[in-house]
Amino acid sequence: MAEAAVDTVDTVTSVPVAVVGAGPAGLMLAHRLGRAGVETVVVDTRTRHEIETTQRAGILENDVARDLVETGVSDRVLREGYEHEGVELRFGGRAHRIDFKALVGASVWLYPQTDVFVDLADARERDGGTVHFGVSGTEVLDVTTEAPRVRFTAADGTRHEVRARYVVGADGSRSMCRDLVPEDRRVRYGKEYPFAWFGILTEAPTSAPELVYAHSEHGFALISQRTEAVQRMYFQCDADENVDDWPQERIWETLQARVAGPDGFRLKEGRVFEKTVLRFRSFVQEPMRWGSLALAGDAAHTVPPTGARGLNLALHDVKVLAEVLLRALGDEGDAALDDYQPQALQRVWRAQNFSYWMTQLLHAAPGGSSYDLRRQLGELDNVVATRAGRAYLAEQYTGWPTRAHD
Ligand code: PHB
Numbered sequence: 005m006a007e008a009a010v011d012t013v014d015t016v017t018s019v020p021v022a023v024v025g026a027g028p029a030g031l032m033l034a035h036r037l038g039r040a041g042v043e044t045v046v047v048d049t050r051t052r053h054e055i056e057t058t059q060r061a062g063i064l065e066n067d068v069a070r071d072l073v074e075t076g077v078s079d080r081v082l083r084e085g086y087e088h089e090g091v092e093l094r095f096g097g098r099a100h101r102i103d104f105k106a107l108v109g110a111s112v113w114l115y116p117q118t119d120v121f122v123d124l125a126d127a128r129e130r131d132g133g134t135v136h137f138g139v140s141g142t143e144v145l146d147v148t149t150e151a152p153r154v155r156f157t158a159a160d161g162t163r164h165e166v167r168a169r170y171v172v173g174a175d176g177s178r179s180m181c182r183d184l185v186p187e188d189r190r191v192r193y194g195k196e197y198p199f200a201w202f203g204i205l206t207e208a209p210t211s212a213p214e215l216v217y218a219h220s221e222h223g224f225a226l227i228s229q230r231t232e233a234v235q236r237m238y239f240q241c242d243a244d245e246n247v248d249d250w251p252q253e254r255i256w257e258t259l260q261a262r263v264a265g266p267d268g269f270r271l272k273e274g275r276v277f278e279k280t281v282l283r284f285r286s287f288v289q290e291p292m293r294w295g296s297l298a299l300a301g302d303a304a305h306t307v308p309p310t311g312a313r314g315l316n317l318a319l320h321d322v323k324v325l326a327e328v329l330l331r332a333l334g335d336e337g338d339a340a341l342d343d344y345q346p347q348a349l350q351r352v353w354r355a356q357n358f359s360y361w362m363t364q365l366l367h368a369a370p371g372g373s374s375y376d377l378r379r380q381l382g383e384l385d386n387v388v389a390t391r392a393g394r395a396y397l398a399e400q401y402t403g404w405p406t407r408a409h410d
Pocket of ligand 1: 311
């Protein structure tokens with residue numbers, strides 16, 4: 005057996021749980037464990053500034069918003085977020101509102117993921133939690149033993165080793181932790197889509213009071229909001245689109261064409277100050293746990309942003325995982341971890357299905373026929389014109405109760 009190289013580190017720390025990835029999943033896990041008196045060290049290759057300025061989706065399930073408040077992260081979501089009791093589906097140039105409140109008694113919160121991150125990072129700082137941003141050379145070692153380690157170089161150049169009982173890989177869609185599950189012991193399920201989203205931020209007044217998911221023969225568009233003065237919008241584009249080919253006029257022309265209709269609806273235009281192409285795919289890796297390593301959030305599964313599930317799903321993972329880790333660190337030991345995947349995975353596959361379904365419902369497949377388009381309009385009509393269709397969308401979009409359905 006090869007001996008581990010004994011290269012020097014500047015500090016060695018021992019904590020029950022080391023976390024790779026300081027996005028919302030990693031930080032919320034650390035916060036939940038911290039509240040129960042369990043110390044963590046969280047590391048991320050990105051700087052805090054990089055994470056804060058990367059635009060992500062903006063819809064929180066009611067339970068997720070409530071958990072942020074009730075676990076003492078912050079109540080800013082209640083003051084600065086916007087509660088939405090429905091969404092609009094727009095097709096054939098007409099608006100159809102899905103009234104979540106009336107259909108399933110639920111609502112969602114418009115509160116950007118970047119704000120969730122800021123709240124969590126501030127809470128970690130306030131509570132004295134250890135988070136290293138901007139690290140390099142991260143290595144996760146010995147995950148099949150009871151003494152896994154994480155080694156990294158901190159932003160100031162010092163070398164650190166964290167000795168833990170468990171390591172959590174919450175290192176996002178380009179996770180290196182998930183590669184630690186040996187190839188012959190893991191299964192990767194995935195689906196690529198032949199299109200992407202072009203996302204913008206614009207300085208403009210709100211065009212609609214709630215989110216508008218628009219289907220058109222030219223492709224999909226989503227009208228979302230950030231504040232009274234800043235709006236977030238997306239439109240379906242080619243997978244290899246280049247933002248430099250899109251001057252502001254072309255962006256507005258495209259968006260207006262996708263929402264146009266006999267009702268004369270028009271978007272309020274403004275200066276576009278951020279443009280990004282978002283490629284997306286559906287992905288799940290099983291198992292979500294390997295020895296002393298557990299995967300959470302995008303590291304284990306990603307969804308297209310159409311159903312606004314990604315962040316909500318990641319925060320559900322860590323809710324389950326925190327509970328399981330506390331039991332494992334208490335009397336139960338490793339056996340408690342066996343409960344993680346079954347409890348997390350049911351919601352993962354439900355969300356995979358819903359995100360896929362919303363995506364195929366609203367996007368124009370390149371090379372699609374006129375039959376495909378008419379069939380899609382038939383499906384959309386089934387969604388908005390039947391109570392079962394509306395309730396299905398409402399229930400999936402607002403999230404599923406943590407307890408089993410009756
Ligand atoms: C957003 O506001 O960025 C957003 C909202 C809903 C989605 C995706 C993105 O489905």
